[in-house]
Amino acid sequence: MHIPDGYLSPSTCAVLYGIAIPFWYGAFARVKRLLNTRLVPLLAVASAFCFVIMMFNVPLPGGTTGHAVGVGAAAVVLGPWASMLSVSIALLIQAIFFGDGGITTFGANCFNMAIAGSLVAHFVYRATAGRSAIPSSRRVAAAALAGYAAINVSALLTACELGIQPLFFKDASGTPLYAPYAPHIAIPAMMLGHLTFAGMAELFVSGGVVAYLQKTNPALLGQKPSASKAQAYFPTGGGWKATRPLWIRVALLMLLTPIGILAAGTAWGEWGARDFSDPQMRQQIAAASGNVAPPSTQPVGLARLSSLWAAPFPQYAPPFVRHPAFGYVMSAMFGTGLILGAFLLLAWITAGGRPSDASQASP
Amino acid sequence: MIRAGRKSRGAVERTLESFVDAMEHAFYSEQIAKEKGLLQKFDPRLKILAILPLIVIAALARRLSVIAALFVFALVVAMLSKVPLSTLAKRVWLGVLAFTGIISFPALFLTPGRVVFSLPLVGWIVTEQGLRAAAYLILRAETAATFSVLFVLCTPWNKVLKALRVLRVPLVLVVILGMTYRYIFLLLRNAHDMFTSRRSRMVGRLDGRQQRRAATASAGVLMSKTMQLSADVYMAMRSRGFQGEVYALDDFRTAWFDWAILGLFIMVAAAALWWGR
Amino acid sequence: MTVPVYEVRDVTYRYHEVTALNGLNLTIMQGQRIALLGANGSGKSTLLSMLDGLCFPEKGSIAFQGEPLTESRLNGEVEYAFRRRVALVFQNPDVQLFNPTVFDEIAFGPLQLQWPGEEIRSRVNEMLEQMEIVHLKERSPHQLSTGEKKRVALASVLILDPEVLLLDEPTAALDPKSESQMIDFLVGCSGGRKTVVTATHDLDLIEDIADHCHVFQRGQVVASGTPSEILNDQQLLLSTNLIHAHRHAHGSGEMHSHPHRHGHGH
Numbered sequence: 010m011h012i013p014d015g016y017l018s019p020s021t022c023a024v025l026y027g028i029a030i031p032f033w034y035g036a037f038a039r040v041k042r043l044l045n046t047r048l049v050p051l052l053a054v055a056s057a058f059c060f061v062i063m064m065f066n067v068p069l070p071g072g073t074t075g076h077a078v079g080v081g082a083a084a085v086v087l088g089p090w091a092s093m094l095s096v097s098i099a100l101l102i103q104a105i106f107f108g109d110g111g112i113t114t115f116g117a118n119c120f121n122m123a124i125a126g127s128l129v130a131h132f133v134y135r136a137t138a139g140r141s142a143i144p145s146s147r148r149v150a151a152a153a154l155a156g157y158a159a160i161n162v163s164a165l166l167t168a169c170e171l172g173i174q175p176l177f178f179k180d181a182s183g184t185p186l187y188a189p190y191a192p193h194i195a196i197p198a199m200m201l202g203h204l205t206f207a208g209m210a211e212l213f214v215s216g217g218v219v220a221y222l223q224k225t226n227p228a229l230l231g232q233k234p235s236a237s238k239a240q241a242y243f244p245t246g247g248g249w250k251a252t253r254p255l256w257i258r259v260a261l262l263m264l265l266t267p268i269g270i271l272a273a274g275t276a277w278g279e280w281g282a283r284d285f286s287d288p289q290m291r292q293q294i295a296a297a298s299g300n301v302a303p304p305s306t307q308p309v310g311l312a313r314l315s316s317l318w319a320a321p322f323p324q325y326a327p328p329f330v331r332h333p334a335f336g337y338v339m340s341a342m343f344g345t346g347l348i349l350g351a352f353l354l355l356a357w358i359t360a361g362g363r364p365s366d367a368s369q370a371s372p
Numbered sequence: 373m374i375r376a377g378r379k380s381r382g383a384v385e386r387t388l389e390s391f392v393d394a395m396e397h398a399f400y401s402e403q404i405a406k407e408k409g410l411l412q413k414f415d416p417r418l419k420i421l422a423i424l425p426l427i428v429i430a431a432l433a434r435r436l437s438v439i440a441a442l443f444v445f446a447l448v449v450a451m452l453s454k455v456p457l458s459t460l461a462k463r464v465w466l467g468v469l470a471f472t473g474i475i476s477f478p479a480l481f482l483t484p485g486r487v488v489f490s491l492p493l494v495g496w497i498v499t500e501q502g503l504r505a506a507a508y509l510i511l512r513a514e515t516a517a518t519f520s521v522l523f524v525l526c527t528p529w530n531k532v533l534k535a536l537r538v539l540r541v542p543l544v545l546v547v548i549l550g551m552t553y554r555y556i557f558l559l560l561r562n563a564h565d566m567f568t569s570r571r572s573r574m575v576g577r578l579d580g581r582q583q584r585r586a587a588t589a590s591a592g593v594l595m596s597k598t599m600q601l602s603a604d605v606y607m608a609m610r611s612r613g614f615q616g617e618v619y620a621l622d623d624f625r626t627a628w629f630d631w632a633i634l635g636l637f638i639m640v641a642a643a644a645l646w647w648g649r
Numbered sequence: 650m651t652v653p654v655y656e657v658r659d660v661t662y663r664y665h666e667v668t669a670l671n672g673l674n675l676t677i678m679q680g681q682r683i684a685l686l687g688a689n690g691s692g693k694s695t696l697l698s699m700l701d702g703l704c705f706p707e708k709g710s711i712a713f714q715g716e717p718l719t720e721s722r723l724n725g726e727v728e729y730a731f732r733r734r735v736a737l738v739f740q741n742p743d744v745q746l747f748n749p750t751v752f753d754e755i756a757f758g759p760l761q762l763q764w765p766g767e768e769i770r771s772r773v774n775e776m777l778e779q780m781e782i783v784h785l786k787e788r789s790p791h792q793l794s795t796g797e798k799k800r801v802a803l804a805s806v807l808i809l810d811p812e813v814l815l816l817d818e819p820t821a822a823l824d825p826k827s828e829s830q831m832i833d834f835l836v837g838c839s840g841g842r843k844t845v846v847t848a849t850h851d852l853d854l855i856e857d858i859a860d861h862c863h864v865f866q867r868g869q870v871v872a873s874g875t876p877s878e879i880l881n882d883q884q885l886l887l888s889t890n891l892i893h894a895h896r897h898a899h900g901s902g903e904m905h906s907h908p909h910r911h912g913h914g915h
Contacts, residue, residue: 013468013471013472013513013516013517014427014430014431014512014513014516014517014520015430015431015472015508015509015511015512015513015515015516016509016512016513017431018432019428019431019432022431045616046606046609046610046614046615046616047602047606048544048616049544049547049548049551049609049614049618050551050602050603050605050606050609050747051602051606052548052552053548053549053551053552053555053602053605053747054551054552054555054598054599054601054602054605055598055602056548056552057552057553057555057556057558057559057598058559058594058595058598060552060556060559061391061556061559061560061563061594062591062594064387064390064391064394065387065587065590065591066386066387066390066587067584067587067588068580068583068584068587069580069584070580074386079591082591082595086595098545098548098549098552099552101549102549102552102553102556105520105524105532106398106401106524106529106532106553107394107397108463108464108467108517108520108521111431111513111516111517112424112427112428112516112520113427113428113431113432113516175483175505180434180504182485182486182500182501182504183484183485183501184483184485184500184501184504184505184508185479185483185501185505185508186434186505186508187508187509187512188509189476189479189482189483189502189505189506189509190478190479190482194478194482213584213587213588214587214588214591216588217584217585217587217588217589217591217592218588218591218592218595220588220592221588221589221591221592221593221595221596222592222595222596225592225596226596226599229595229599528787529749529789530749530750530753530789533749550748550749550753551747551748551749553749554746554747554748554749554789554790554791555747557789557791558743558791561791601744604739604741604744605744605747607698607703607739607744608739608744608745608747609747610703611701611703611732611736611737611739612732612757612758612761612805612806613728613729613732613733613758613761613762614761615724615725615728615729615761617761619760619761619763620760621753621756621760621766621769621770622766
C-alpha cells in the first residue's frame with residue numbers, strides 16, 4: 010500500500026502533506042507532554058519495532074502470506090498519537106533507505122497508514138473492547154478487528170487518492186499523467202486485496218500481539234497511566250461505549266438507504282428547474298400535487314438560483330458509480346462521515362485541543 | 373515490494389530472508405558511500421537541496437521527454453559517482469519495472485482514447501493514451517527512485533539523517549530517526565535469532581496455523597523486548613546526563629566545489645521545470 | 650574522618666513483586682575498588698542503578714558524599730554535576746550505544762553537559778586514541794564486536810573523567826583478548842582517586858580488580874571481606890551460588906565432584 014513517486018500529482022501530494030503535517034505536530038506535542046524525557050527512546054524503539062513488523066510474512070489461511078503494517082498493535086499499546094508518529098517514522102526509514110514508498114508521496118502514505126490507520130484502530134478498539142477485563146478474549150477480538158478496520162480504511166483512502174488522479178490530471182490528449190485508473194477500477198482492485206490478504210495479516214498480528222501481552226505483560230494493555238506507553242488523548246468512559254448502540258443503528262440505516270429507490274413517484278417539492286420543461290416530470294408533479302398542473306415555465310427564482318450550486322453527487326450517484334443502490338450507500342457513508350468529522354472537529358476545537366485524561370508519568 | 377525469483381519454503385523462511393536481505397542491503401550501501409565519486413564528495417545538506425527538486429520534478433513534469441532526460445542525467449551522475457549501473461539495475465530498475473510495470477499494464481487496455489492496435493486472439497484494444505499513461509508512470513517511478521537511491525547509496529546513513537535538518541526537520545526528530553535506524557538492526561538481529569531457533573526446532577513444515585502462531589508469538593516477544601529496550605535505553609541516556617534536550621555537533625563544512633555542483637543541479641532542475649510544465 | 654562516597658542505609662526496593670534489595674547496608678570510601686559478588690538476580694545490578702541515581706529506594710536512604718541521593722533533589726544543575734562525577738557502564742552494551750556512530754556516542758556525554766564544540770571534538774579524538782579505537786570512529790554500533798562495544802561504552806563514560814566508576818559485569822561475554830584488556834584497565838585504576846565498584850559473578854577477576862568484596866544474596870549483603878578471605882570460604886561461595894560442584898575428572902582419574910571453579914590456576 011506504499012504509494013511510490015509518480016503515482017500522485019504534485020497538488021495531491023501537497024494537499025496530503027498539508028493534512029499530515031498538523032497531525033504530526035499535534036501528535037508530537039501530545040506525546041511530549043506525557044512522555045517528556047522518555048519520548049526519544051520510546052519513539053525510536055517503537056518505530057524500529059514497527060519497521061521490523063512490516064517485514065514479517067504472516068502466513069494466512071489458504072497457503073498465502075501477507076504483510077501487516079502493525080498499526081493495529083501500535084495503536085492499542087501506544088495509543089493513537091505515539092502510534093501515528095512511530096508508524097510515520099518507520100515509513101520514513103522505509104522510504105528513504107529501502108525505497109518502499111516515494112518521497113513526494115510520503116505525506117500521503119503517512120496520512121493513509123499512520124494517521125488514519127492509528128485513529129481508526131484506536132476508535133474501533135475502544136468501541137469494541139469497551140470496559141472488558143484486560144485478560145478477556147474480547148480484547149483480542151477487539152484488537153484484531155481494529156487492525157482489520159484500520160488497514161482497510163487505509164486501503165480505501167489510498168484507492169481514492171489514486172482513483173481521482175485520472176479524473177483531474179490529464180494532458181492535452183487525454184492521457185492520464187499519474188495513476189491511470191479511475192475510481193471504479195482502483196477502489197475494487199485495492200479493496201479486494203486488503204479485505205482479504207492484507208486485512209487478515211493485520212488482524213492476526215494485532216490480535217496475536219494483544220493475546221501475547223495478555224499473558225506476559227498485561228500492564229502494557231492497562232488503562233492505568235504508565236510512563237512506558239503514551240496514553241490516549243480522547244475522552245474515555247462515557248463517550249463511545251454509551252453511544253455504541255446508536256452507531257449500530259446508524260450503520261443499519263445506512264445499509265437500508267437504497268430502499269428509497271423502490272418508492273414510486275417523486276418527492277414533493279424536490280424538483281429541479283429543468284423538470285418543469287420535461288413532460289414526464291410534469292405529469293408526476295401534477296400527480297403529487299393533487300392534480301394541479303404546474304406552471305408552464307420555470308419559476309424565475311428557481312431558474313436563477315438552480316445554477317448556483319452543482320452537487321458533487323447529483324441524484325446520490327457519484328458519476329463513476331454504475332449501480333444506483335451502491336450509489337445510495339456510498340452517499341450515505343460519505344454524508345455520515347462528513348457529519349461525524351465535523352462534530353469531531355468541533356469537539357476537538359472546543360476542548361481547546363487539551364487532553365481530558367491527563368496523566369502524570371510515573372517513574 | 374516484489375522480489376524476483378525467490379524460492380522459499382514457508383513464511384518463516386521468507387521472513388528470515390527478508391531480514392537478512394535488509395541487513396545486507398544496508399551493509400552494501402555503506403560500501404558505496406566510501407568510494408571517491410562525485411556525489412560522495414558533495415556536502416550532504418547541499419546534496420539534499422540538489423536532488424530533492426529533481427525527484428519532485430520527475431514526479432511532476434508533464435512531458436515524457438523531460439522525464440527521460442532527467443533519467444539520463446541520473447545515469448551520468450551515477451557513473452561519475454562510481455555507482456555500478458548493475459547495482460542500480462538490481463536495486464531499483466528491475467524492482468520498479470516489475471511493480472509499476474505490472475500495475476500499469478492494464479492501463480494499456482483500459483484507458484480510453486485513440487486505438488493503436490488490438491491484440492489478435494482476445495481482441496483487447498491498446499490505445500495511444502494507454503501506452504503513454506503507462507510510459508509516464510514507469511518513467512516517473514524509475515527516475516525518482518534512481519535519484520533517491522543514488523542519494524542514499526552515496527551518503528553514510530547518519531549523514532543522510534543529519535542533513536535532513538536543512539529541510540527544517542526538527543533536531544529531535546533527526547535524533548529519533550538515528551536511534552530508530554540503529555535499533556532496527558538490533559531488533560532485526562533479535563527477530564532473526566528467534567526465527568532461526570524456531571526453524572531449528574521445526575521438523576518438516578508447520579501447517580498454516582502453527583506458522584501463524586509462530587509469527588504472532590514472535591511479534592509479541594519482539595514487542596516485549598522493544599518496551600524493555602526503550603526503558604533500558606532511557607536509563608542509559610539519563611545516566612549520561614540526558615534531561616530531555618537534544619544537541620548536535622555541527623559537522624558539515626562546505627567548499628566552493630559543493631556550491632558549484634549545487635548550482636549545476638539547480639540549473640538542470642530549472643530547465644526541466646521549464647520544459648516540463 | 651572523611652565522608653564516605655556512598656552510604657547505603659537499610660535500602661529496600663521491590664520491582665514487579667520481586668524484592669530486589671532487602672534492607673541493604675553498605676559503605677564505600679573514596680579510592681576503594683569494590684567488587685559486588687553474587688549470582689544473577691541477587692540485587693547487584695539494582696544497587697548499581699541506585700548508586701547512579703537511576704532508581705531510588707522505597708525504604709532506607711542513600712547518601713552520596715554526605716548529600717542524600719533522592720529523586721526530588723536530582724534534577725537541573727544538581728543532576729548535571731552528579732552525572733559528571735558518577736558513571737555507569739551497563740551490562741548490555743547495546744543499551745548504552747544508542748548513537749549512530751562511535752564518535753557520536755563518545756561525544757554524547759559532553760554534549761549533554763554543553764561543553765564547547767571544539768573542546769568536544771579534541772577530547773573525543775584523545776579518548777579514541779587512548780582506548781585504541783580510532784579505527785572505529787565512524788562505525789555504527791551494530792558493526793562492532795562485543796569487545797569493541799564494551800570499549801566504546803567505557804570510552805563514552807571515561808571522557809567525562811568521573812570520580813566514581815560503576816561497572817556491571819564488565820567481562821561478561823568477552824573474548825579472552827578483550828577480557829584481558831578490560832582487566833588491565835581495571836587493575837590500572839588502583840591507587841588512584843577513582844572509586845570503582847564492579848558487579849560480577851566471575852570469581853577469577855576479583856583478586857586483580859578489587860581490594861574489598863561484598864557478597865550478595867537475595868538482596869542483602871551476606872558477607873564482606875578481602876578477595877582472598879572470600880575466595881577461601883568455600884561454604885559461603887557454594888551457598889551463594891558462586892561456585893558449583895558438578896561431576897568432573899582430574900586428568901585420567903575417576904569421575905567425582907567437589908566444589909570448584911573454572912579458572913586460571915595460579
